[in-house]
Amino acid sequence: MFNTPVAIFTFNRPYLTERLIGILAHIKPSRILVVSDGPRPNVPGDAEKCAAVRRLFDHLEWECQVDRNFAASNMGSFPRNASGLNWVFEQAEEAIILEDDCVPDLSFFPYCEELLEKYREDSRIGLISGNNFLNSKYQHGLPSYFFSIYATTWGWASWRRTWEKVEINMPYWPEFRNSGALGLTVCNLEEEEYWRIIYDEIQAKKRKNAWDYQLILTCMRFKLLTIVPAVNLVSNVGFGFDATNCLDINSPLSNVSAHNLPLPLRHPNREESSTKVDKLIFDIRFGNSRRHLLSKHMPRLNKILHKMQHSFSLVYCIKLVRSVVSKLLVPFK
Numbered sequence: 092m093f094n095t096p097v098a099i100f101t102f103n104r105p106y107l108t109e110r111l112i113g114i115l116a117h118i119k120p121s122r123i124l125v126v127s128d129g130p131r132p133n134v135p136g137d138a139e140k141c142a143a144v145r146r147l148f149d150h151l152e153w154e155c156q157v158d159r160n161f162a163a164s165n166m167g168s169f170p171r172n173a174s175g176l177n178w179v180f181e182q183a184e185e186a187i188i189l190e191d192d193c194v195p196d197l198s199f200f201p202y203c204e205e206l207l208e209k210y211r212e213d214s215r216i217g218l219i220s221g222n223n224f225l226n227s228k229y230q231h232g233l234p235s236y237f238f239s240i241y242a243t244t245w246g247w248a249s250w251r252r253t254w255e256k257v258e259i260n261m262p263y264w265p266e267f268r269n270s271g272a273l274g275l276t277v278c279n280l281e282e283e284e285y286w287r288i289i290y291d292e293i294q295a296k297k298r299k300n301a302w303d304y305q306l307i308l309t310c311m312r313f314k315l316l317t318i319v320p321a322v323n324l325v326s327n328v329g330f331g332f333d334a335t336n337c338l339d340i341n342s343p344l345s346n347v348s349a350h351n352l353p354l355p356l357r358h359p360n361r362e363e364s365s366t367k368v369d370k371l372i373f374d375i376r377f378g379n380s381r382r383h384l385l386s387k388h389m390p391r392l393n394k395i396l397h398k399m400q401h402s403f404s405l406v407y408c409i410k411l412v413r414s415v416v417s418k419l420l421v422p423f424k
Contacts, residue, residue, distance in 0.1 A: 093118040095204045095248075096183040100175060100190045101127045103140035107191040107328070108147055118200050119153040124182060126175030129162040137165075144191075158182060173259055173302040180251040185211070187248040192328055195221060195246050196349040199324040203248040205356055206236070206318055215362055217253045217315025218306075221246030221325035224347060224375040225368075229322050234359040235352055238316040240276060241372050242307045246325030257309045259302065264290050267312055276311045278370045285377060286311075316364055319372075322350040 097120045101108050115123070125148050130137035148157050160178045162171055179186050187203045189195065199221050210216040222243040229235075267273060268290070274283045290308060292298040310317060326349040 093120045093200060093204070094122075095120070095200070095207060096122045096124055096179075096186040097200075098124040098126065098175075098179045098183075098186045098188050100172060100188070101125065101144045102171075102191065103128075103130065103137055103144060104191055105140060105143040105147060108144050110194065111189060111191055112147055112151070114195060114197070116152050117197055120155060120200075122156045122158070122183075123148065123151075124158045124179050124186065125160065126171070126178065127159070127161045128166055128168070128171040129164040131165045169300045169302060173305075176254055176302065180254045183251070185248065185250045188244070189246055189325075193221075193246045194326045194328050194349060196324050196351050198352040198354065199246060199320075199349075201354055202235070202320060202324065202352055202356065207248055207250070209358070210318070211250065213362070214252070215314075215316055217310045217313070217317055218242055218244075218247050218249035219318045220244065221320060221323075222376075223320050223323040225371055227322055229350070229353060231353075233357070234321065235356040236318050236320050237359060237368065238362055238364045239319050239372055240311065240316065240364050240369050241376065242303070242310045242315075242317045243319070243372070243376060244303050244306065245327045253309075253315065254306075256313055256315075257302075257305050259300075259305050261290065261294060261305060261308065263312065264294055264308070267308075273311065276314070278366050278373065281378075282370075282373050285373075316362060320352055322352055323347055324349055324352060 097115065099108070099111065125145075127141065127145055130141045145159075145161060148159070151157070160175055166174070176188070179188070185207050187200065203219050203221070206219045210219075216238075220239075220243045222245050224243075268287060273286060274280070277283050277286065286308075289298070289304060293300055293304060309315070326347055
């Protein structure tokens with residue numbers, strides 16, 4: 092039996108949830124905490140799909156304590172996940188967190204369990220990620236993981252002590268931004284501007300909120316490090332039309348392969364991040380998404396420019412193009 096609690100966040104995709112349960116059957120966790128959003132009232136078939144997801148946990152193939160936190164009606168992705176995480180860490184001091192579209196390699200589980208124990212009392216460590224987007228290959232003799240300032244959460248584990256620091260409404264954000272603390276935390280001005288736009292817009296209610304942004308900012312605020320595996324351990328297979336946030340099936344982050352991490356783990360000598368590595372993680376996980384969106388819309392931009400070139404002054408054209416590009420470059424999840 093695997094004794095670390097595993098929390099699963101579900102909604103209306105029984106085929107994904109069933110696949111994840113099939114993976115869990117190999118390790119047989121002794122406790123599962125299920126968080127589920129309710130059906131949308133105006134979406135045909137939603138109630139049936141949500142009910143099908145919930146029934147999957149009624150008769151597992153192994154003996155297991157299943158704790159359920161089911162929403163009676165649809166709350167939406169952000170409030171459901173945020174309230175669900177509150178509930179998970181009220182029930183358990185530490186947990187592994189998986190959304191229904193996360194497909195973990197089996198080595199993800201002992202990796203999380205060992206590191207949850209090792210760093211349980213180390214207040215410098217915020218969470219344990221299953222994500223490595225650097226296309227790394229495991230090299231024998233080198234450490235099994237490293238550290239980053241960036242919290243990535245497509246399959247992760249953490250402690251109550253970390254989630255308790257997260258303030259969803261971010262009342263501290265203006266002071267944190269204006270004090271220069273953000274610029275001192277990230278690698279360069281590009282990253283600082285990226286995050287400034289996100290958190291300014293969240294506070295102004297101009298963009299869709301999301302709990303993982305608050306977790307990232309919390310780790311920056313308290314200088315908490317994220318543990319990153321030497322190879323990618325979790326694949327996000329949920330990109331597509333039925334996703335809530337990850338809609339672009341052509342995203343470079345979609346279906347990144349998961350690999351086995353050899354055990355026993357080899358621990359690094361020091362708990363510190365690398366500016367060079369952090370910049371790579373930013374460029375691939377966040378910056379690539381922005382550039383991908385821009386390249387996707389470039390033909391449209393060129394068409395607009397062609398139509399405008401004989402109709403407006405050069406100065407006006409430049410201003411208009413800058414405006415369009417700036418909107419496309421606004422960060423998105």
